[in-house]
Amino acid sequence: MSGFGVIEIAAELAERGHLPSHCSRHGRPAVKRADFTLQSKVRLEGSRARRVGVFGALGMAERLDQHARTVRVTEVKGWPLCEVCTRTRTGWLSVAAIMFVGGLLLFVGSLIVGMLAEKGTMQELAGVAMAGFALTILAAFPFSRAGMSRVIGAVTAPEGGTVLVNHPSPAFLAELPDR
Numbered sequence: 001m002s003g004f005g006v007i008e009i010a011a012e013l014a015e016r017g018h019l020p021s022h023c024s025r026h027g028r029p030a031v032k033r034a035d036f037t038l039q040s041k042v043r044l045e046g047s048r049a050r051r052v053g054v055f056g057a058l059g060m061a062e063r064l065d066q067h068a069r070t071v072r073v074t075e076v077k078g079w080p081l082c083e084v085c086t087r088t089r090t091g092w093l094s095v096a097a098i099m100f101v102g103g104l105l106l107f108v109g110s111l112i113v114g115m116l117a118e119k120g121t122m123q124e125l126a127g128v129a130m131a132g133f134a135l136t137i138l139a140a141f142p143f144s145r146a147g148m149s150r151v152i153g154a155v156t157a158p159e160g161g162t163v164l165v166n167h168p169s170p171a172f173l174a175e176l177p178d179r
């Protein structure tokens with residue numbers, strides 16, 4: 001088999017958990033099966049003019065509503081994850097957790113020290129507090145890398161009904177029922 005691009009799996013198949021025993025990314029045997037909700041990516045439409053000015057907020061609400069109406073989800077059951085997938089996911093999750101908790105500790109810690117310290121040190125402490133705050137926000141990046149969709153390289157199709165898998169491994173493909 002050669003030349004795999006993006007392949008489609010019936011969403012129904014994924015929801016019933018009739019999935020291969022090898023992972024879709026690396027083709028290694030699954031060490032774990034994961035249940036999760038896989039969303040579709042949505043391109044928001046709407047005129048640019050309405051995003052600014054008085055109607056900006058209104059336009060935003062409209063787009064959020066549109067987002068809620070157009071996102072399709074698949075309730076995936078038992079997706080195969082190999083040891084590499086599992087390690088990738090826990091790795092990014094750990095980085096996110098360390099950044100978030102570390103940032104929070106820095107932020108809260110500098111506030112507490114600020115209350116106890118003498119006035120001269122305030123400016124440096126404010127800097128530490130800001131850095132801590134920034135860290136908690138930046139934790140969103142590793143957190144998104146840990147997302148199931150990113151790890152397995154799959155999304156729900158924009159119109160729903162199918163799951164799109166990006167460059168699936170031959171071992172994963174071989175175990176799929178005839179499509």
Ligand SMILES: [Zn+2]
Pocket residue numbers: 023024025026027028081082083084085086
């Ligand atoms: Zn894998």
